[in-house]
Amino acid sequence: MSAASGARRRDLPESHLISVLVLCRQSGEHAADGEAQQAARRRRILHHIGQLDAASADSHAAVADKLALAQGALRELDGDAVAALADYERAAAHAAAQGVEHIAGIAHERAAALATRRNLPTTAHAHAQAACRAYRRWGAPGLVVRLEEALRKAEAELAGGAALATVSQLTAAIAHEVNQPLMAISTNAGAGLRWLRHDPPRVDQVSGLLQAIVAQSQRAGKIIQTLQALGQEGPQAGGVDLHALIQSALARARPELDRHGVALELDLAAPHSRVEGDAGQLQQVLARLVENAIEALAPVQERARLLRISTSAVAEGIEVRVEDNGCGAGEPGLDAMFEPFASSKPDAMGMGLAVCRSVVEAHGGTIHAEAGAPHGCSLVFSLPGGAP
Amino acid sequence: MMSWQESGDETSGDDTGEDEIGENDRPACICVVDDDAAVRHAMDNLLEAGGYRPLSFDSGEAFLASPDLDGIDLAVFDVKLRGMDGFALQERFAALGLAARIPLLFVSGHSDAEMEQRALKVGALALLRKPIDPDVLFDHFEHALHLRRTVA
Numbered sequence: 001m002s003a004a005s006g007a008r009r010r011d012l013p014e015s016h017l018i019s020v021l022v023l024c025r026q027s028g029e030h031a032a033d034g035e036a037q038q039a040a041r042r043r044r045i046l047h048h049i050g051q052l053d054a055a056s057a058d059s060h061a062a063v064a065d066k067l068a069l070a071q072g073a074l075r076e077l078d079g080d081a082v083a084a085l086a087d088y089e090r091a092a093a094h095a096a097a098q099g100v101e102h103i104a105g106i107a108h109e110r111a112a113a114l115a116t117r118r119n120l121p122t123t124a125h126a127h128a129q130a131a132c133r134a135y136r137r138w139g140a141p142g143l144v145v146r147l148e149e150a151l152r153k154a155e156a157e158l159a160g161g162a163a164l165a166t167v168s169q170l171t172a173a174i175a176h177e178v179n180q181p182l183m184a185i186s187t188n189a190g191a192g193l194r195w196l197r198h199d200p201p202r203v204d205q206v207s208g209l210l211q212a213i214v215a216q217s218q219r220a221g222k223i224i225q226t227l228q229a230l231g232q233e234g235p236q237a238g239g240v241d242l243h244a245l246i247q248s249a250l251a252r253a254r255p256e257l258d259r260h261g262v263a264l265e266l267d268l269a270a271p272h273s274r275v276e277g278d279a280g281q282l283q284q285v286l287a288r289l290v291e292n293a294i295e296a297l298a299p300v301q302e303r304a305r306l307l308r309i310s311t312s313a314v315a316e317g318i319e320v321r322v323e324d325n326g327c328g329a330g331e332p333g334l335d336a337m338f339e340p341f342a343s344s345k346p347d348a349m350g351m352g353l354a355v356c357r358s359v360v361e362a363h364g365g366t367i368h369a370e371a372g373a374p375h376g377c378s379l380v381f382s383l384p385g386g387a388p
Numbered sequence: 389m390m391s392w393q394e395s396g397d398e399t400s401g402d403d404t405g406e407d408e409i410g411e412n413d414r415p416a417c418i419c420v421v422d423d424d425a426a427v428r429h430a431m432d433n434l435l436e437a438g439g440y441r442p443l444s445f446d447s448g449e450a451f452l453a454s455p456d457l458d459g460i461d462l463a464v465f466d467v468k469l470r471g472m473d474g475f476a477l478q479e480r481f482a483a484l485g486l487a488a489r490i491p492l493l494f495v496s497g498h499s500d501a502e503m504e505q506r507a508l509k510v511g512a513l514a515l516l517r518k519p520i521d522p523d524v525l526f527d528h529f530e531h532a533l534h535l536r537r538t539v540a
Contacts, residue, residue: 032502176468179497180424183518187430190522194437202437209433216426 013055013063016048020070021106023048024077045074065094065103072110081118085111092130101138105131181220188212240282242318242383243273246309249286253294260298260305267310270318275385277363282383285356289322289379292353296326296377303375317365317384325376356381416461416533417441421451421477422495423470427518431464434522440529448477452484460490462532467496467503467515478510487511491532495520 023045027038049070056063072087088111095103108131115124192209195202246268250257257264275282290307297305308323360367360381367381418440420431428444435442443460445451449471463481467474474494481487494507494515507515513532516525 030502032506034506176497179518180427183495183497183520184424184426184430186519187427187434187522187525190525191430191433191437193522194434198437205433205437209430212426212430216430219426 013052013066016051017066017070019048020045021073024073027077049074061098065091065098065100068094069103069107076114081114084114101134105134105138108134177223178220181216184216185213239274240277240279241273242275242311242320243268245279245283245286249283249290252287253290256294260294262294262297262305262307265306265308270311270313273311273318275318275383281359285359288352288356292379293322293324293326296324299327314382316382319380319382321378321380323372323376323378325372328371328375328377415439415441417443417459418462418464418529419460420444420464421448421469422466423447438526448472451477452480457486461536462529463490463492465492465494467494467499491536493528493532
């Protein structure tokens with residue numbers, strides 16, 4: 001990029017644009033900064049946009065693309081995606097008219113990234129293609145490779161694959177979830193070493209700590225396994241038979257169901273059970289919902305433990321209900337169950353249901369929880385499809 | 389009441405500037421607020437093995453409602469808590485006048501430079517990233533308790 005951009009640099013307007021892009025990125029990445037810091041950044045962004053505006057009064061044709069691109073970046077930062085996309089379109093059109101391919105490429109690339117985050121895969125795909133073309137014309141093979149990667153992802157999304165944006169949103173949750181058991185392991189090990197250094201060594205204290213270390217290692221491993229199962233197969237599109245997936249998830253859960261004495265009731269009444277999507281990811285959703293039901297049923301002593309899975313045709317497509325008569329959602333309540341850190345169970349993987357929601361929403365569906373009457377809880381998701 | 393931050397306050401007389409654990413009349417009380425039961429139990433164990441007195445809470449709300457806050461020598465808040473988060477808890481902690489006499493450490497399972505800056509800005513001694521090496525953790529404890537004793 002550097003060699004080509006050096007040849008094309010038009011000093012001032014370009015450097016104002018770069019300042020705006022850098023400042024917008026910093027503002028976005030450091031949303032937790034103090035108000036004063038964010039306000040100072042904003043003042044600087046507005047200053048550079050003002051400079052571009054003034055420059056465009058002198059030579060409109062040469063600056064209009066950069067001004068529109070800078071305005072788009074600010075609107076994107078402000079959360080106005082529609083206006084930002086329009087600005088990027090304008091920037092790309094001006095740049096193309098002037099033969100400034102790298103600006104056109106940046107405008108299309110930013111539009112593609114924004115559209116991806118806003119779940120507009122068709123728009124994202126078109127912009128990613130346009131960005132590829134612009135960078136190729138400009139002669140930046142490195143950027144073309146990067147863009148082609150983005151393009152492949154956009155294509156995968158178009159085909160009904162994973163929601164890429166949610167992956168980055170989950171990164172913080174994943175780091176937190178994995179670091180908790182690691183913290184427990186390291187702390188228990190430290191405690192064990194200190195008990196052994198006592199005179200005489202307090203061996204009696206150590207075995208409980210070692211047991212805790214084993215349990216917490218398993219907890220960390222389970223989180224990683226779930227993530228691997230979600231990630232390794234990659235987004236795969238194609239017809240998926242939900243009824244077959246339900247049967248397969250239940251077959252895998254059978255040992256746990258038997259161990260807890262859970263009676264199973266199946267009512268797969270939807271006349272057509274094929275949906276578009278990724279079989280591996282949807283299977284993870286079903287597995288997690290069944291696991292959630294078993295966890296809610298395990299403490300129940302005073303009534304028969306029942307898990308009921310049913311499907312039906314609904315206006316949106318096909319609906320799957322996973323009902324149990326277990327201990328219910330408890331705190332923090334039904335609405336919060338899908339939040340990344342919500343879990344009523346002390347050692348449960350808090351982000352399990354959050355991942356379920358991400359996957360269902362990436363498939364164009366919805367998921368919610370309902371309280372059971374008189375006991376338990378239903379997790380209900382619907383997906384488009386269910387056509388013959 | 390003694391202060392770990394400002395000189396000139398009267399000391400209560402039972403701490404004499406020693407920085408070794410276990411040489412005072414009573415072991416120092418270290419309070420941990422963390423919503424993860426496994427981490428809390430592990431910290432209780434580590435503190436006990438290290439000769440401290442552990443006191444733990446699963447939320448900021450439970451901490452603030454406790455009648456035992458007077459006996460705390462050092463507080464350790466997790467940043468990510470259900471209910472009020474660690475920073476919100478610190479605000480209440482400061483508003484109650486506790487920050488003036490109890491040194492504070494933040495811990496977090498996920499942090500960045502900005503969050504670390506913020507922790508220092510609100511008066512915490514440090515923000516430590518989980519998982520934390522127990523030896524490093526104890527170094528921080530002893531440093532904090534030493535400050536509290538010698539400055540008071």
